[in-house]
Amino acid sequence: MTGLDELTQGLAAALARIGLPAPEGLERLSGGANMESWRFQAGDAVCVLRRAPSLEMMAGRPMDHAGEVQVVRAARAAGVMAPEVLVELEPADGIGSGYVMRAISGSPDPNAFLAEADPALAIRDIARELVAVHRTETAGLPAPVMDTAEALGELRRRFLEYGGDRPILALALKWLEANLPPPVTPRLVHGDFRLGNLMFDHGRLTGVLDWELAHLGDWHEDLAFGCMTVWRFSRPDRPGYGLTTIEDLARAYEAAGGDTFDPARFRFWTIYRTFWWALGCLQMGGFWRAGHDRSVERVVVARRTAEQELDLLLLLEDLAPEAERNRPLPPVTEPLQPGTGEPSGAEILTAISEWLTSDIKPLVSGRGKFDLAVARNALGIVAREIEQRPVATDAALAAQIMAGEADLATPGLLAQLRRMALNKLSADMPKYPALAAARAKWDT
Missing domain, CATH: 3.30.200 (Phosphorylase Kinase; domain 1)
Incomplete structure (x- = not known):
């Protein structure tokens, strides 16, 4: 560095x-x-x-x-x-x-924006910028052209390289390969158009940042990526950029001069980019191990894969027969109970986290405060992992799903995957806004 x-x-x-x-x-x-x-x-x-x-x-x-x-x-x-x-x-x-x-005026803070924005105005701002991106002249631009079939093949390769042992990701990959949409005339796609990469001032859009993933491809990808649950932040109940419905977003896009919205393409790209981001999170661990970036932030982001697994299961569970959707969840693994003798590893980690808050937090400022929060988050992940012992990997089951030997019609599979997703996310990112809603829906 x-x-x-x-x-x-x-x-x-x-x-x-x-x-x-x-x-x-x-x-x-x-x-x-x-x-x-x-x-x-x-x-x-x-x-x-x-x-x-x-x-x-x-x-x-x-x-x-x-x-x-x-x-x-x-x-x-x-x-x-x-x-x-x-x-x-x-x-x-x-x-x-x-x-x-x-520098562009305003702030990229998603939660501050969602708290003050007028949804009707803000979604029109977003739609206007999306259309402008997709209407940009592409002749002579060095942006790569995305072949969706080739890109999906690369995601399969990466999934296997990262272990190929997470059944929920295998389920998503299998669906994507079976539902590949036909090619379209490529447009400029921002590739990362979401809250957090948009600047706002008093609820109005002032800038579009972070163009590193720009490419030529299907414009539905931009709309879908920004609507992923993870990018709705404090409003997971509003699928259209945390502001409104998908239908309202589609109408705003078309009213701004965009092409006709295709719900089937939108669904494909929502699942594709959710799967893509799950692999992107896993990749962060590889960057850390290789020494490219030894920050705590890198390894904590890698544990956000569990968020995408929960979201993928919510996106795909409608494919299961009604009997499987109504099947009760397997019992939860009982967490390790605190002892009465020497402190456990989880308790030691909790003590360190409390010390960072009481003694170190007052001494840091700026980026240091962010890094401190990430470090405390990391300690919490490890402590909960020790206590709850969640399991997210099952190489044999993932291989069965990839081979078509198991799917959401397989008795008990959906319930098993639901329990797996809930347990892993409860340990890794328990404050993820969609977790409470999924738990209420499934764990009845």
């Missing part, structure tokens, strides 16, 4: 190429599963540096930062509220790969 002094020096060299002074007040922003973001002042300009934590993390990507910059500039020229790119990093700057953009 490049030190702060080296980062400041490299940034100064890049800014000098466009006549801006050296950066001041360099501050790492929270969030960003793949890329780092640093906010700073350069004279009168408020800027943000976007860069890869390591050059190794850019290896094998279908589009480098130079290509990303071209896409951002093309989208901005097409009327999208994309950021203004000021300068690109060069190897001689010595601080990796990335670019500097002018």
Whole structure:
């Protein structure tokens, strides 16, 4: 990891190429599963540096930062509220790969936005930007063209590489392979258009960020990704970007000049991107193990796979016969009870978490507060895992599902997978908003 002094020096060299002074007040922003973001002042300009934590993390990507910059500039020229790119990093700057953009007013905080936005106005803002993205001229853009069949084959390869032993993911993959939609004329797809990557001010959209996943493909993918349960944050009950219904989103998109909405394509892409993000979470553990990014955040994100498994089961359970949907869940594994002698491993972890809150939290600020919260979350995951002993893997069952030897009509399978999803998510991310609703629906 490049030190702060080296980062400041490299940034100064890049800014000098466009006549801006050296950066001041360099501050790492929270969030960003793949890329780092640093906010700073350069004279009168408020800027943000976007860069890869390591050059190794850019290896094998279908589009480098130079290509990303071209896409951002093309989208901005097409009327999208994309950021203004000021300068690109060069190897001689010595601080990796990335670019500097002018900061956009507002905040990306999803929960703050959902609390203050007028849903009818906000969904029209979102629909307008989506249509502008999908109408962007693509001739000459370096964005990769997505072949859905090839992309799904790559996801299968990755699933097997990551163990191929999670039955719920196997169930989703099997469905996707059986329901591949026919090709469409490719459009520019943002690829990560969701709350958290959108800037808002007083409930109105002010910017569209994070273009690293942009590609040419089916525009339904953008609508579906933003409607995934995980990106609805505090409003899992409102499937349209945490604001409204899918039907209202579709009407707003068409009213803004978009093409006719296809519910079947939308369903495919919702399941596809939920499965994709589950694998993306698992991949974070690989980045950590390989040493590309040894942050606690990386390994905690890897445990968010359980969120997507729950969501996938909710998306697919309607395929099961009624008798299976009504079958009671298997009994829950009794958690380990606290002893009366020496403290257990879970109790020790709880003690460390409490110490971080009482003694360390008052000493940190900025990015440090975010990292501290992530560390406490990690301790909680391990403590609950020790106590609850959840199981998310079953290589034999996953292989049966992949081979077509078991499906949601198999007696008891849906109930087994439901219990598995509830137990794992209760240990990994017990505050996930959709968990309570799933537990109330299934655990009766």
